Amino acid sequence: MKPSVETVDFLVIGGGVAGLRAAIELAANGSVLVLTKDKITESSTGYAQGGIAVALSDEDEVCIHYDDTIKAGDGLCKEDAVRVMVEEGPGYILELISWGAEFDREGSKLSFTIEAAHTRKRILHSNGDSTGKEIDRALINKARTFSSISRYDFAFTLDLIVEDNRCIGATVLRGDSLITVFARAVILATGGAGQVFSKTTNPLISTGDGIAIAYRAGALITDMEFIQFHPTTLYSPGAPQFLLSEAMRGEGAVLKNINGKRFMSEYHEMLELASRDTVTRAIVSEMVKTESKHVFLDLTHLDKDFVKRRFPRIYTTCLQYDIDITEEMIPVCPAAHYIMGGVSTNLDGETSIKGLFAAGEVACTGVHGANRLASNSLLEGLVFGARAGKKAVCYLNEGNVDGTAAEARRKQVTDRKTASSARFDAEKTRSSLRQVMWNKVGIIRCEKSLAAAMKWLNRRDFIMEASFLNRREAELKNMLTAAHLITDSALLRKGSVGAHYRSDYKQRGENWERHTACKKGKAAYWGDL
Ligand code: FAD
Ligand code: SIN
Numbered sequence: 001m002k003p004s005v006e007t008v009d010f011l012v013i014g015g016g017v018a019g020l021r022a023a024i025e026l027a028a029n030g031s032v033l034v035l036t037k038d039k040i041t042e043s044s045t046g047y048a049q050g051g052i053a054v055a056l057s058d059e060d061e062v063c064i065h066y067d068d069t070i071k072a073g074d075g076l077c078k079e080d081a082v083r084v085m086v087e088e089g090p091g092y093i094l095e096l097i098s099w100g101a102e103f104d105r106e107g108s109k110l111s112f113t114i115e116a117a118h119t120r121k122r123i124l125h126s127n128g129d130s131t132g133k134e135i136d137r138a139l140i141n142k143a144r145t146f147s148s149i150s151r152y153d154f155a156f157t158l159d160l161i162v163e164d165n166r167c168i169g170a171t172v173l174r175g176d177s178l179i180t181v182f183a184r185a186v187i188l189a190t191g192g193a194g195q196v197f198s199k200t201t202n203p204l205i206s207t208g209d210g211i212a213i214a215y216r217a218g219a220l221i222t223d224m225e226f227i228q229f230h231p232t233t234l235y236s237p238g239a240p241q242f243l244l245s246e247a248m249r250g251e252g253a254v255l256k257n258i259n260g261k262r263f264m265s266e267y268h269e270m271l272e273l274a275s276r277d278t279v280t281r282a283i284v285s286e287m288v289k290t291e292s293k294h295v296f297l298d299l300t301h302l303d304k305d306f307v308k309r310r311f312p313r314i315y316t317t318c319l320q321y322d323i324d325i326t327e328e329m330i331p332v333c334p335a336a337h338y339i340m341g342g343v344s345t346n347l348d349g350e351t352s353i354k355g356l357f358a359a360g361e362v363a364c365t366g367v368h369g370a371n372r373l374a375s376n377s378l379l380e381g382l383v384f385g386a387r388a389g390k391k392a393v394c395y396l397n398e399g400n401v402d403g404t405a406a407e408a409r410r411k412q413v414t415d416r417k418t419a420s421s422a423r424f425d426a427e428k429t430r431s432s433l434r435q436v437m438w439n440k441v442g443i444i445r446c447e448k449s450l451a452a453a454m455k456w457l458n459r460r461d462f463i464m465e466a467s468f469l470n471r472r473e474a475e476l477k478n479m480l481t482a483a484h485l486i487t488d489s490a491l492l493r494k495g496s497v498g499a500h501y502r503s504d505y506k507q508r509g510e511n512w513e514r515h516t517a518c519k520k521g522k523a524a525y526w527g528d529l
Helices: 017-026 062-072 081-100 131-144 209-218 245-252 276-289 304-310 313-321 375-395 403-419 426-440 447-458 463-467 471-492
Strands: 002-013 032-037 149-152 155-163 166-174 176-189 227-235 252-257 297-298 330-339 341-344 356-358 515-518 525-527
Touching: 002 017, 002 131, 002 166, 017 131, 017 176, 017 375, 032 252, 032 356, 062 081, 062 330, 131 149, 131 375, 149 403, 155 176, 155 209, 155 330, 155 471, 166 276, 176 375, 209 341, 209 356, 209 471, 227 276, 252 276, 276 297, 276 330, 304 313, 356 375, 426 447, 426 471, 447 471, 463 471
Parallel strands: 002 032, 002 176, 032 149, 176 356
Antiparallel strands: 155 166, 166 176, 227 330, 252 297, 297 330, 515 525
């Protein structure tokens, strides 16, 4: 491993919607280095299908978007954060359009669709079901116009460098180099943690790195028990857990059990467009009742050309698995999709560590509460990515890293990294972890299942404490850490709120209006955002 040192003004870790938007905001103020651990296009942003929610249609208003978001969050949204997102969202979307993002239109007017728990059509989409790819394209192209932004792809951030509760950089693996990057401010935008579960819509990069890295650095982490499970992913042996967008239900697709019976009327008056947690649990209940591993999503009553035009990516992908969605019902089951909790931030993306910001799925701004309203996360990434970037500029005149001190620190970091080793089967542990989390900390949890998961995790705490110099093992360490925080928080919340459902505590429970918090060296505790 060749050690080296680099210094930039701003380090942005992550190249999805949040990281790119933050980088663009910073570009006029200093040098910006954006790190991605894979190809730039390999992010949840790149796979986002349904769209981006924004109150821009004639029938909509910002205050209605606010109300829908608060309602979906089931009493735990941070109201001022929601207000910021819905009020500033339209401006950021229009700006994105001015940078070249193309959303689908009906004639010259933007076309809006509806998804679960929205009371208005307010979801913009691109190329039918490839919204994230288009947003990515526009942001990557915009970022390329700034000579101050540089990018290292396939550069894996191992840890943050924090001195006296001030973040001054990060250690990064890139090829056979171990780089110590010093920066005046660091923005974490590493996305979610879906890979912690064996069934997930998330891409392979979503291993909870940012949450684990921030936790190890001493940052406050909140609301980790709130995992959103998406109701409809393709169930086909051999096929990946491919998402079947909620927008399909928005356009009229219905759910049926394996006996061909439509069932959502037994669970909620909003039927297939009830909130995600309700639909997911209804599906689980039908799967149990019918002793089946899936239910069906049925679009066969919709016009075939419309379906192909509106959902081209889904249509083509399902055909690869011999399912023609215009002619046959699609077998579907739920999968882990989104984490509402994460690194706690204020409205400017500031974390509890000075100079460390977080934005996008890795952050917990409080916008989503206990259950995210569909298509609000791309908007959150855009709005809070930009806000974090704006605020980080304040660090331009702080924290000048002098050469001698930097060299001493580099040596310290390198020595520590090369000193440790661990012996275990990383791939087997990864696979077992994902099974344990799905089976014991999944859609329906209880004390017994959570305690069993915790016991399993505690037996692997030596991995969480070791240091690694390769991506797979470092990811495993981060996945175990994120899993530990999710399980610990889920054990603390003895009640059911939003996406967190406990079969042994079906009511909201004590302290339900408070937020769970985690800090290094402490068990999960009740805190506030
Ligand atoms: P991401 O887009 O996931 O980007 C994370 C970045 O961090 C990547 O560049 C990655 O390489 C980098 N990274 C991670 N760890 C490291 C590390 N250790 N070192 C260096 N770099 C690192 N939301 C909506 O609002 N609308 C939708 O229609 C929608 N559809 C979705 C469909 C799917 C299949 C999925 C999985 C999610 C969907 N979501 C949707 C959720 C939404 O896409 C994500 O929440 C959002 O894109 C997250 O953006 P982000 O910038 O925070 O992270
Ligand atoms: C979907 O298209 O169903 C995903 C939307 C989201 O997660 O917000």
